[in-house]
Each structure stands twice: as structure tokens, then as C-alpha cells.
Amino acid sequence: MALASPPVRADRPVLVVGLKDAVWRFPDGTLRRLSHGEAMRLARTEVPLLCHLPAICRRLKSERFPAFDILELYAFVRPASFCLPTPTGVAQALGLVPPGPSHPLQPERQAEVLRACARALLRELSTLDRKRWRVRGLAETMARHGWAWGDAVLNALPVFEGRATPGNAVWEDLPEWSESAPQPQADSIPVTAAETRERLRRLLGHDSEDRPSQADYASSLAPAFAPRDNADEPHVVLAEAGTGVGKTLGYIAPAGLWAEKNKGPVWISTFTRHLQHQIDGELDRLYANPALKAEKVVIRKGRENYLCLLNLAELAGELGQRPLDAVAFGLMARWAMATRDGDMAGGDLPGWLPDILGQNRTVGLADRRGECVYSACPHYGRCFIERSVRRARKAEIVIANHALVMIQAALGPEEQNLPTRYVFDEGHHLFSATDSAFAAHLSGQEATDLRRWLIGGEGGRRSRARGLRRRIEDLVLDDARGLELLDAIMLAARALPGDGWHQRIADGLPGNPSEAFLGTVRAQVLARAPEDRAGYSLECGTQPVDPRVLETAAELDRALKNLQVPMRELAQRLAKRLDTDADVLDPQTRLRIEAMARGIARRAENEITAWREMLGSLKTETPPDFVDWFALERSDGRELDVGLFRHWRDPMRPFAEVVAKPAHGIVVTSATLTDGSGTAESWGGAEARTGARHLPKPAFRVRVPSPFDYPAQTRVMIVNDLARDDMEQIAAAYRSLFLAAKGGALGLFTAISRLRAVHRRIAPAMEEAGIDLLAQHVDAMNTATLIDIFRGEEDACLLGTDAVRDGVDVPGRALRLMVFDRVPWPRPDILHKARKEHFGGTEYEDQLTRLKLKQAFGRLIRRADDRGVFVLLDKAMPSRLLTAFPEGVEVQRIGLQQAIEVTSRFLQAHVSAETAPMV
Structure with missing residues (x-):
């Protein structure tokens, strides 16, 4: 029987820190603006409520101090649940402010919202009805070792009479997996273009908008799902599908149909772990029943991505000697109780949790060095990794990443469950993934x-x-x-x-x-x-x-x-x-x-x-x-x-031998397989970068253009009156363009040092304008979290390098301006020098550069109603590279002042059109 819990109190001083100053809310509701120095001194005498302590410490240039971090409480109350690591983001997750892209709250309002979030989470905890006894046991351990939220959480949780202290062994509550008989070999029944079109129509629904380009794309992939004629001669389809075609559902249609007809798996591989989960979301259309989907679809990653239960148990055993680890253990244990599959990289572990708790105490609990003891482990029967491996053996669709595919294929005879059909999404990354795997x-x-x-x-x-x-x-x-x-x-x-x-x-x-x-x-x-x-x-x-x-x-x-x-x-x-x-x-x-x-x-x-x-x-x-x-x-x-x-020199040679030739059919697809030049070398370059040229049978070439009206939806400008190595001029350009767009801007850089130099110079002006400025390699957050915040706040700006360019997918007004600091030539290192000689000299170098520009531009327009401006701050941009931009798009070479005017006028016209009254 549960005893009544005492009233919950969340009255704490609240701290919100900006780039220039801070806001302190006293328990009586009084608000005061403080300098960073004053805020830091007050924070060390009080224990404030705040959001994302590492980010605040970085802004205050301070060591960590005791605090009530709302993210720790959120992770305890709602484990394996997503929220943006900002006051607005937490409030949206709790339903306290409207969901969707938002304008940032003023600091004073953020302070009020944080207080409301704390109260809401503690109230929610008091109604917890699942595993309450285990949750209380974790809270007692954390409180005993000094967790700031400990007393408040224990006050919110019921106390149970007649039950021993539950302990911390959350792994004992996990279900056990079991072995099953080996799966029979898949059949080789083909999938026709007509069948693919019909399957796609069913996936979209009878009332869906007619999208002929998507149907054309999907049906063109059918040759990869036909029986092969000779050993070591797979059917390869290279399919370039412009942004907006609907590529993911396009390949899911024939892949799912083939798996269903042949009782065998299709492996869908993408470049990043985050994209694996996007594909998993699209598969809800194919398997609407969650139980059926859990049986038919598996996300596979390397062992280093999953929580190791033995590591978690050993961390629990060390708390007596390492009490500071108790908070990390408790929050990771709460996550282990709720996670879908134990995936810590792109799965349901909040991306900000390692920032809060430290890498070693979170993602460091994975089997990162191949030290698994297998069946000698007392937790082997409940192991997340082993369960994933066994589920994949029976699945119809396995969502993998390029790195794992290379490792699995390289094992050769050791791996008994290699598929005969692959779909490589984000195929433009296949070369670099293979290069890393075989180095x-x-x-x-x-x-x-x-x-x-x-x-x-x-x-x-x-x-x-x-x-x-x-x-x-x-x-x-x-x-x-x-x-x-x-x-x-x-x-x-x-x-x-x-x-x-x-x-x-x-x-x-x-x-x-x-x-x-x-x-x-x-x-x-x-x-x-x-x-x-x-x-x-x-x-x-x-x-x-x-x-x-x-x-x-x-x-x-x-x-x-x-x-x-x-x-x-x-x-x-x-x-x-x-x-x-x-x-x-x-x-x-x-x-x-x-x-x-x-x-x-x-x-x-x-x-x-x-x-x-x-x-x-x-x-x-x-x-x-x-x-x-x-x-x-x-x-x-x-x-x-x-x-x-x-x-x-050419890593696609081993790829062709160990991955492609053993397969029967392969789709390599991307919005940027070719460089847009329209030359004969364009497809030749794609075949070189995908390994198709090393296979005996020619690849099928497919190109389906984007349905977007790029000439109407975009403006492209090259600013021709800046000295590209004068960081004062470059920073002034970023600042002026970001302000002209009123936020919603992505700044891309070819070097981290240039990014930091610009951030240092423009941050005060952005804060003065009320625009949140995020920066990779500056903010105390990982890249995925920064992108999530950028996507969630309509007027935020983000500075980043290649990892941001490749990972950002932001439809709508949250991304309406993209500024590139200079032409993204390949780094002239020893490896590039050798490959330039091997693959064709200057044309190879130009292809790589055009592809980077094409990929960056492709992130700007993600929907038919998007509008965006692309600006390159480098007057040395050669005209021969302009084919990276879509046909019909006028590229203007103009001065900075004119570029600012065009940006403001074009984007403001779009806002005016959206808000005009209907007649």
C-alpha cells in the first residue's frame, strides 16, 4: 500500500543566461538582470533552477556548480522521451506552450516557464504507476549520493509498506530473448514495375496527392529486385532523385514487396544513425500495426552503439567509491527501463544527456572496444545487442548504416546472414564510408x-x-x-x-x-x-x-x-x-x-x-x-x-569485391549522385564513386528531377566585393545577412577556425536582435542537438561545418537562408593529391566541389512552399562550378549591400504572401 506523499515544492531561484547578461528570478517572483559575473557569484551561493548546466557554464566561463538542471528531472520522469534542451523545448514537450517551430521566449519568460516545467514534472511523477517501486529505489540511491532533485523527487513518489528496498538492478526487469531455427534461403521471385507502382499507391493511401515523379522513381528500381543471371554480376541501379521526389517511400515500395514475396531480408543502409531512425518512421506506412512492425523491421548498428548491461551493472557496483556517478547511473538506469532497443546513438537516448552527464557515464557504457564476454556475461540473455542480432535474422527490412554493412560484408564466411538485396540511401557518402572501413x-x-x-x-x-x-x-x-x-x-x-x-x-x-x-x-x-x-x-x-x-x-x-x-x-x-x-x-x-x-x-x-x-x-x-x-x-x-x-587509392575496388559481387541486386540512390554538370563524365564520376565501374554488368542509370520550382522558390548570389580571408569583412557579411533574413539562417564554413572567428564577432549583435545563435565547436552541445534546436526555433541561426551540412533536414521557415564562407574545395592533402591523379585531375576536383555545393543547396528547399536564399561569400567562385545549382536558377554576382537587399526583399515577400488575408 502506498502512503500519501507530502506536497511538492518547486520554488527555487531560476537562472537564465544570455550571451551578454543573465536573468535571475528569486523565489518570491522578483526578476533581476545581472552581469555574467554577478550571476556566477549568486549561483555559487544559491542552488538555482536552470536548463543545460554545461551550456550555461560555458557562457559564464565558469566551472560546474550545484544546480537543479531541469533536463535531469525530465530524463528521470520521462526517460527515452525527446525534448529540445531549452526552456521552450521542455515546455513544448510538457504541453505548456504550443508545439512546432517557435520564436524564442524572452529570458524573463523563460524563467517563469522553467518554474512551471519543474512543477509539472513533479506532479507527473506523483502519478507514476509503472515500476514505481523500482523508480523509488533509484531515486533513493541518487538522493543518498547528493542529487539536487533527490528530496523533491522522493517527496513526489509514494512510499510502499511491506516491501523490501527495491535496489538498482533494473536489468533484472528486462525481457529475455531466445534462440530460433536458422532462416531458409530467400527465393528469387522478381518485382515488376507495375507491382511497385501499385504497392506505392497503397502506401500513400487512396486519397493521396498524385505524385508521378515518385511513381516513376519507384518503378525504375525494379531491375535491382530481379534474379541475377550469373554469379558475381549483381543488378545495380544508380538512381538520382531530386529533393521532393519522395525517395524513401519510393524505395520502400519495391524493397518491402520483394521481402514479402521472397521471405528474405532487404538491407536499407544510410550514412548516419539519425537517418536510420527517419527511415524507420517512414516504415510505419508499410507496417501500420506496431507489433507486426516490431517483428518485420529491425534497426542494426555496430555493438558500440548499444548499452552494455554489464557496464551498467559495474557502474552501479562502483557507486560506493564513486558517488558522483550516482546521478548518471540513476538516469541511465531509468532510460534502460524505458528504451525501445538500448540504442544510444540516434535512438531514444536524448542527444543532450551525454552533454549533461559526461560521455564516459553515458555512451561510454557501450561495448566500445569489443570486450564483450558473450555467454559468460550474467546479463547475456537480456542483452540489447544480442536481441538486435537475432531479430535481424528474421526481419524483412533491416535498417543499417554504411559502416556496419562494410564490416558485416568484410567478415565474409563468418557472417552467415548476408542479404542478397541492398538499398544504399545517401549514396553520395558511400565512397567515404568505404574509404574509412578499408583503411x-x-x-x-x-x-x-x-x-x-x-x-x-x-x-x-x-x-x-x-x-x-x-x-x-x-x-x-x-x-x-x-x-x-x-x-x-x-x-x-x-x-x-x-x-x-x-x-x-x-x-x-x-x-x-x-x-x-x-x-x-x-x-x-x-x-x-x-x-x-x-x-x-x-x-x-x-x-x-x-x-x-x-x-x-x-x-x-x-x-x-x-x-x-x-x-x-x-x-x-x-x-x-x-x-x-x-x-x-x-x-x-x-x-x-x-x-x-x-x-x-x-x-x-x-x-x-x-x-x-x-x-x-x-x-x-x-x-x-x-x-x-x-x-x-x-x-x-x-x-x-x-x-x-x-x-x-580507389576504395570502391574492395567494395565491389566484398559487398557488391556477392549481392544479387543493389540500389544506390541520392539526390546528388551526379554533380549536375550534365557531361558524360558526370555519370562516369557517379559510377566511380559507387563502385559500379568495377562490376562486369553495366549499371542502370535513373534520374528523376525535383518537382520544385527552384527559379521561383530560391535566389542564389555570389558576393563579389569581399576579401575572403578578411574575417572582419566575412563576419560583417554573416551578421548583415542573418539580420536581413531575421534569423532562420545556416552558416557553413570550410574551417573551424573561421567559424569561431565569425561567431565571436557576430554573437552580441544576434543577441541584441533577439536571435538565438547556435554554433558547432562552440556550444557545449553535440551536433545533432544543435540541429534539433535549430529546427525547433523558427528564427534561430546555426553555424557549422560539413557535419551540419550533411545532417540538417529542416523544412519550412526555420531554414530560409544559407551562407557559405567560400568555395568548398577538397582539402589538398596527400590522399587527395593521389586520388586527383588517379581519378582524372582537375575534373575530379571540380566534381567533388560541385557535389558539396549541390548537397548544401539541396538542404535549403525541402517542401513545395519553402522559399530560400543561398549566398556564397567568395568572388573567386569559377563559372564552371555553377552547374551545381538547378537548371533555370539565375546566379547573381553582386555586392554585399545588394545581396542584403535581395535577401530581405525576397524573404519578406514570402512572409507577406503567407499572411495576406484571403479574398
């Missing part, structure tokens, strides 16, 4: 990761890293030779970089062969790289190689051989057990042995073999298919990594 890096970070995977946590430091001995020692206890090999591996692994390697090599005091090699590589880079790159990453060619590098490379190769040999033998002995002990191994142990043997062999054969080959090439020359170089990676003057790097 080899013999660097300090990569080698340290291998050492940690083998040895685990070292030096008495608190660490959840589980080494190889902990993971497999019980599997070789009865094998004397296996134990000897394990000891040999542990000893040899100490030749890899250990904690503190950065400082040791900088001081010239390496501690082992790998650190000695990295030290000589660093010296060669510093000696040969340009001197005008102070603070930025540096690189140089490997040849002619410094004799000191050759000497340390030979020593490192010997050390790697000493590690590789016992790893190979141990992997072989484990694999042999699957045969010799077949009659006594239970299924879970068998799967565990198989996984461990694969993991050890993969690192010995793929990773270490690649490193040794790279070291060997230093004595001779790099094989013609590859590009090698030395690099010292730095950020803000701080050294992050150093090493020897190898990439394929």
Missing part, C-alpha cells in the same frame, strides 16, 4: 586500443576495460598450451603504446618499440611539414624515409610478430575445440568460443598483418593500389594522434 592506421590511438583489448585496464586505475585473460581464461583452463599462449600474448602486448604515450614520445622517452616508432615518425613529420600549420594537423610523405624511422620500424615489426604468432595459434586452438569438444559444449559456450576465436584471428590476421605490411613497405615502396603517409593529428594545438596511415 589501415598504425597509429598511437589504434595500437593503444589493441593493447587495451588484450590487457584491459592497467596501472591500478579504475577502468571497466576487460582484457583477453578475463574474457577467455575459463575457456583454456584445462589447456596448458592455451594458458602458455595467453601469457605470451599478455607479455608481447606490452610492446604496444601504454597510457601516457603522448607525453613520453614528445619528451623523447619512449617506453617500448611502438612508442619508439611513433616518436621517430613524429620527428619526421615535424621536420618536413609546412611551418605555417602551427596548431593544426600535419602530414608528410613516407619517402624518402628517415633512417631512424626505418630502424624503429624494424624493431616494431619484430615485436608485432611476437604478438601475432601466439594470437594465431590461440585462435586456432579455440576453433579446434568446436570440433574436438562438439559433444560436450552447450550452445552458449560454443557461440562464445566461436566469437572469441574470430575476434582474436581477425585482429591477428587483418589488423596486425596490415600493420606489418605497411612497415615492410617503408623499406621498398607503397603498393600501387594504396597511398601511405605519416601524420600528426592535432586540434587547437593539442596532439591527438600520430602514426603511419594507409588508404586505398
Whole structure:
């Protein structure tokens, strides 16, 4: 029986911080404007209610201080629930202000709203009826360790009589998965164009608007779902669909139909994890019944994206020694109770929670280093990762990302459930995803990761890293030779970089062969790289190689051989057990042995073999298919990594062999497969970037233009009276254009330093105008959260680099102006130089640049009623690149003053038309 809870109080001082000053609301309702210094001093004597403590501390230039962060309370009361991490966003999620794109509230109003949000959340908590006893147990733990909200939350929660303290083991409440029989091979019944059109019509509904371009697009994909004629000859369709065609439903129609007819999976792959969930939302049309959808559709990601229950349990066990982790544990445990699938990257974990609690205490609880103990884990039967893997084996539609597809395909015979049909959305990113997947890096970070995977946590430091001995020692206890090999591996692994390697090599005091090699590589880079790159990453060619590098490379190769040999033998002995002990191994142990043997062999054969080959090439020359170089990676003057790097000149060659040829049909689709030039080289470039040119059968080419009236809906201007390297002039242009548009602007930059310089100069003017200015690499929020806020606040402005350009999808007035600081030429590094030579010189470089411009412009207009202005602040823009913009769009080369006038007039006319009274 629950006892009545005492009244809830949320009367706290409230703090709202702007760029110039702050607002403090006293408990009696008095409001006062304060300087940042005054606000900081008051915040350290009181414990204020606020929103997003890290962002406020950054604005105040302060260390963290005790506070009632409304986001912590929201995450506790509504776990796995989305809200924007702003006072307006929280209020919208709670229904206290109208939903949808909004104008920012004044600071005084934000203070009132925060107080109302706190009261509403505590009232909601008092009505909680699901798992109340477990929730109270978590709250008691958090309160005992000093959580600011602890007393208020406990007052709001009922107390239960006659029940023991519930404890924190939320993993015990999760459902268990079960094994099932292997799925039969899929059939090869084709999907026709007519069937595809009919399926699309049903998905859209009988009363939907007629969209002939979408139907044409969908039906053109049918060849990829026909039976292939010969082995290693997949049907490939390259489909460029302009913005507004309805690409996602267009490919879902034939994909879902083929999966249904053939009882086999279609893998839909996209570039980002966020887009995976957008596709999942569209699949509601195909599977309207949520239970059926849960059976037929699975989102697959790498293991490093899911919450590891063993890590969460170990965090709980450490709270006695680490009380500051109690709040993070409690909020992550609340999320684990409510999450759909344990996905922490793009799933239902709020993107702002890692900002609030710290990366290590949130996304760091994933299996990020491949240290899973599989069936030896007490939580194996409830594991989110294992459940996802098993669901995918029975699903009709698997929504994956490009990186996972590359990894799965590269495993080859190890992966028994590879699909025969793929759809690669965001196909213009396929080249870069493949490039990353098939590269080899013999660097300090990569080698340290291998050492940690083998040895685990070292030096008495608190660490959840589980080494190889902990993971497999019980599997070789009865094998004397296996134990000897394990000891040999542990000893040899100490030749890899250990904690503190950065400082040791900088001081010239390496501690082992790998650190000695990295030290000589660093010296060669510093000696040969340009001197005008102070603070930025540096690189140089490997040849002619410094004799000191050759000497340390030979020593490192010997050390790697000493590690590789016992790893190979141990992997072989484990694999042999699957045969010799077949009659006594239970299924879970068998799967565990198989996984461990694969993991050890993969690192010995793929990773270490690649490193040794790279070291060997230093004595001779790099094989013609590859590009090698030395690099010292730095950020803000701080050294992050150093090493020897190898990439394929053309990474689509391995893609064609390990991904495309085993498949029967592939769709590669994007709004920007070609560069818009209309030349013969345009499709040739697309075939090179997608790997189609390495396949024996020619690809089907499809182009469906956008239905939007770009000449009427957009204006494109190149400002020709600015010095592009004068940051005062560039900042003035951004400020004036943003103010002319009255917000709703996205500023794109080719360098982080330029972004920060502009932000510093324009932020005060934006705040004076009441326009919220967001900035990647400046604000204490991740990129996805910044984009969410930008999308949710109609008049906000956002500054960002490539990650923002690729991730933003903002229909409506929230994005009405896009300003690019200069022509986005490819970075002229060693790898680009080699690829420029390999793929066709200047035309290749132009294609890449046109594609970046085309992709950026494509983000501006997302709906038929959108209006937008695109401005490039670089008078050096060559006319040959203007085909990146849609046909019929006039590109004006004008001065800044005229560009400001055009922007204001064009966008204001659109607002006037929207608000004009109907006659």
C-alpha cells in the first residue's frame, strides 16, 4: 500500500543566461538582470533552477556548480522521451506552450516557464504507476549520493509498506530473448514495375496527392529486385532523385514487396544513425500495426552503439567509491527501463544527456572496444545487442548504416546472414564510408586500443576495460598450451603504446618499440611539414624515409610478430575445440568460443598483418593500389594522434569485391549522385564513386528531377566585393545577412577556425536582435542537438561545418537562408593529391566541389512552399562550378549591400504572401 506523499515544492531561484547578461528570478517572483559575473557569484551561493548546466557554464566561463538542471528531472520522469534542451523545448514537450517551430521566449519568460516545467514534472511523477517501486529505489540511491532533485523527487513518489528496498538492478526487469531455427534461403521471385507502382499507391493511401515523379522513381528500381543471371554480376541501379521526389517511400515500395514475396531480408543502409531512425518512421506506412512492425523491421548498428548491461551493472557496483556517478547511473538506469532497443546513438537516448552527464557515464557504457564476454556475461540473455542480432535474422527490412554493412560484408564466411538485396540511401557518402572501413592506421590511438583489448585496464586505475585473460581464461583452463599462449600474448602486448604515450614520445622517452616508432615518425613529420600549420594537423610523405624511422620500424615489426604468432595459434586452438569438444559444449559456450576465436584471428590476421605490411613497405615502396603517409593529428594545438596511415587509392575496388559481387541486386540512390554538370563524365564520376565501374554488368542509370520550382522558390548570389580571408569583412557579411533574413539562417564554413572567428564577432549583435545563435565547436552541445534546436526555433541561426551540412533536414521557415564562407574545395592533402591523379585531375576536383555545393543547396528547399536564399561569400567562385545549382536558377554576382537587399526583399515577400488575408 502506498502512503500519501507530502506536497511538492518547486520554488527555487531560476537562472537564465544570455550571451551578454543573465536573468535571475528569486523565489518570491522578483526578476533581476545581472552581469555574467554577478550571476556566477549568486549561483555559487544559491542552488538555482536552470536548463543545460554545461551550456550555461560555458557562457559564464565558469566551472560546474550545484544546480537543479531541469533536463535531469525530465530524463528521470520521462526517460527515452525527446525534448529540445531549452526552456521552450521542455515546455513544448510538457504541453505548456504550443508545439512546432517557435520564436524564442524572452529570458524573463523563460524563467517563469522553467518554474512551471519543474512543477509539472513533479506532479507527473506523483502519478507514476509503472515500476514505481523500482523508480523509488533509484531515486533513493541518487538522493543518498547528493542529487539536487533527490528530496523533491522522493517527496513526489509514494512510499510502499511491506516491501523490501527495491535496489538498482533494473536489468533484472528486462525481457529475455531466445534462440530460433536458422532462416531458409530467400527465393528469387522478381518485382515488376507495375507491382511497385501499385504497392506505392497503397502506401500513400487512396486519397493521396498524385505524385508521378515518385511513381516513376519507384518503378525504375525494379531491375535491382530481379534474379541475377550469373554469379558475381549483381543488378545495380544508380538512381538520382531530386529533393521532393519522395525517395524513401519510393524505395520502400519495391524493397518491402520483394521481402514479402521472397521471405528474405532487404538491407536499407544510410550514412548516419539519425537517418536510420527517419527511415524507420517512414516504415510505419508499410507496417501500420506496431507489433507486426516490431517483428518485420529491425534497426542494426555496430555493438558500440548499444548499452552494455554489464557496464551498467559495474557502474552501479562502483557507486560506493564513486558517488558522483550516482546521478548518471540513476538516469541511465531509468532510460534502460524505458528504451525501445538500448540504442544510444540516434535512438531514444536524448542527444543532450551525454552533454549533461559526461560521455564516459553515458555512451561510454557501450561495448566500445569489443570486450564483450558473450555467454559468460550474467546479463547475456537480456542483452540489447544480442536481441538486435537475432531479430535481424528474421526481419524483412533491416535498417543499417554504411559502416556496419562494410564490416558485416568484410567478415565474409563468418557472417552467415548476408542479404542478397541492398538499398544504399545517401549514396553520395558511400565512397567515404568505404574509404574509412578499408583503411589501415598504425597509429598511437589504434595500437593503444589493441593493447587495451588484450590487457584491459592497467596501472591500478579504475577502468571497466576487460582484457583477453578475463574474457577467455575459463575457456583454456584445462589447456596448458592455451594458458602458455595467453601469457605470451599478455607479455608481447606490452610492446604496444601504454597510457601516457603522448607525453613520453614528445619528451623523447619512449617506453617500448611502438612508442619508439611513433616518436621517430613524429620527428619526421615535424621536420618536413609546412611551418605555417602551427596548431593544426600535419602530414608528410613516407619517402624518402628517415633512417631512424626505418630502424624503429624494424624493431616494431619484430615485436608485432611476437604478438601475432601466439594470437594465431590461440585462435586456432579455440576453433579446434568446436570440433574436438562438439559433444560436450552447450550452445552458449560454443557461440562464445566461436566469437572469441574470430575476434582474436581477425585482429591477428587483418589488423596486425596490415600493420606489418605497411612497415615492410617503408623499406621498398607503397603498393600501387594504396597511398601511405605519416601524420600528426592535432586540434587547437593539442596532439591527438600520430602514426603511419594507409588508404586505398580507389576504395570502391574492395567494395565491389566484398559487398557488391556477392549481392544479387543493389540500389544506390541520392539526390546528388551526379554533380549536375550534365557531361558524360558526370555519370562516369557517379559510377566511380559507387563502385559500379568495377562490376562486369553495366549499371542502370535513373534520374528523376525535383518537382520544385527552384527559379521561383530560391535566389542564389555570389558576393563579389569581399576579401575572403578578411574575417572582419566575412563576419560583417554573416551578421548583415542573418539580420536581413531575421534569423532562420545556416552558416557553413570550410574551417573551424573561421567559424569561431565569425561567431565571436557576430554573437552580441544576434543577441541584441533577439536571435538565438547556435554554433558547432562552440556550444557545449553535440551536433545533432544543435540541429534539433535549430529546427525547433523558427528564427534561430546555426553555424557549422560539413557535419551540419550533411545532417540538417529542416523544412519550412526555420531554414530560409544559407551562407557559405567560400568555395568548398577538397582539402589538398596527400590522399587527395593521389586520388586527383588517379581519378582524372582537375575534373575530379571540380566534381567533388560541385557535389558539396549541390548537397548544401539541396538542404535549403525541402517542401513545395519553402522559399530560400543561398549566398556564397567568395568572388573567386569559377563559372564552371555553377552547374551545381538547378537548371533555370539565375546566379547573381553582386555586392554585399545588394545581396542584403535581395535577401530581405525576397524573404519578406514570402512572409507577406503567407499572411495576406484571403479574398
